[in-house]
Amino acid sequence: MSENPFTILTREPVPDSRVDEHAVIARGRARVRRRRALTAAGAGLAVAVVIGAVAFAQQRPQPRPTPVGPTPSPSVSACGAEPLPELGPTAWVVVDGSGRYIAASQAAGDMPVVVSGPGGTHTFAAVPRINVAGVNGSGTVVGNVENDSDADGYVIDGGTTVALGRPKGALNVRVQAVNDTGDVVGDARMPGNTFRAVVWRHGQWSRPQLLPTPNGEQSSAYGIAADGRIVGSVGATPQPYLWSPDGTARPLPPPTGKPGGMAVDIAGDWAAGPVNYVANSVPQPNGRRAARPPMTWARWNLRTGEVVPIEASPLTVGTAGLLADGTVVLADTRTVTLWTEAGTTPVPAPESAGRWLMTGASERGTLVGIAIDGDQRAAFRWACR
């Protein structure tokens, strides 16, 4: 070790601060106002107590106060939110393609995984802090445990939690999705900080297969359909990509004028994902690089090859899913919209939710997400079809 053992870190490019000075001032003002209001309220309360005591002593008859009822809530549409209390405080929630199984990472304790389905609700805690990434129609769950460098992928299958095997030489693996056959996709971080798309066939958890790419280019897999088609990206300047179960593979061209991207969801004849995708120049601590805005989303018709850009909203976050009829669920932390070529339909927020986030969608239109109120996080379900 050299004299300054951290020389290598001092050379590391530190990303720019994203703290906005004006936002700090706005928050500071709000806090000052709140503190003043609390002080005033405290004083007011004290005065009220004194006045109340005097009034009580005088025993004056008072008019009966008119009861104040709750403000009528806006009418709940057919796509209304239904709480899922059986999942407990929820950090993240996903749903299978049919909408029967819902899996959540709890936001308490060691963050056990809770799975709710036709057989009841079960909790899995053999490996703590698994962030669920997907669940299939048999209740098989996949997820990742984040570590200091990246993540380790796990599958919870038949009540057993198994660490997914790494391809030879890989430093770690991260899972993204599982289909109804039980096949799991994700990526492996290889030496030299390159990544390769991986599939684990059901039950062969220790034998990952690298998905073929032109010239062995790096790649990542994000979604897998019931029939085994896999979507993802290929290349350091990522291009959307589709692997078919017959062993063939092909790029999915992004819309004109919106180069680069990836396909992250697949359902029926459709795929969707971000395009106009430029990676940040500074990697995150895990060696990956996030996209830089402005990216947008696109939907591919896998049967006809048609690709349509989705310009429905100023997306900063992403999609929560794709339905089998081609409807795309557009989500950010404030709004959720169902997009089709015919137009958009807003999804109502859970009642009294401060912030909310749609985190998953089944092919048949069951959406799941979380409502955030301070430190409280609760799971919700929407039946939109």
Add this chain to the structure above:
Amino acid sequence: MRPDREEAFLQYVTSRKQRLHRVAYHLLGDRDRADDAVQHTLTVLYQRWSRMHEVANLDGYVHTMVVHECLRDRRRWLARVHLRAAPPDVPVAAADPEIEQRMLLRAALRELPDRQRTVLVLRFLCDLPVLEVADLLGLAEGTVKAHTAKGLDALRRRLDTATTRSLA
């Protein structure tokens, strides 16, 4: 706050935020958490700004606030929910060949106890002398030196183990 004071606050924050972010980033190893820690620190600073003329070493004071906020963040982190509301990230080869070594070192650093890690970061990454670190953390100089020696020793052992494991 009076407009002139608010203007002074704005100028101060603009000129110092990247430096504070660097400290927080090295302590927490995460851009988002570093942003959170700096934002929280500066928001609290705004509330106290009218009294700041009484502080002899304002930079040192704010530096201490950020370090303490980062230590609090680390304790809170285990109970915090990870919101992954981010676009899917793309795996690309980093042009920087040192990235894996940095990851190993950062991972080893994060495994150290809070005090040792903080002392090492402040001394070697923020380049602060022992005396200043002692002042900042409210420790005796000897204690800072002891944390430094123990931290370096622990780090060396962890890195040796990690290297052996990766070669196995």
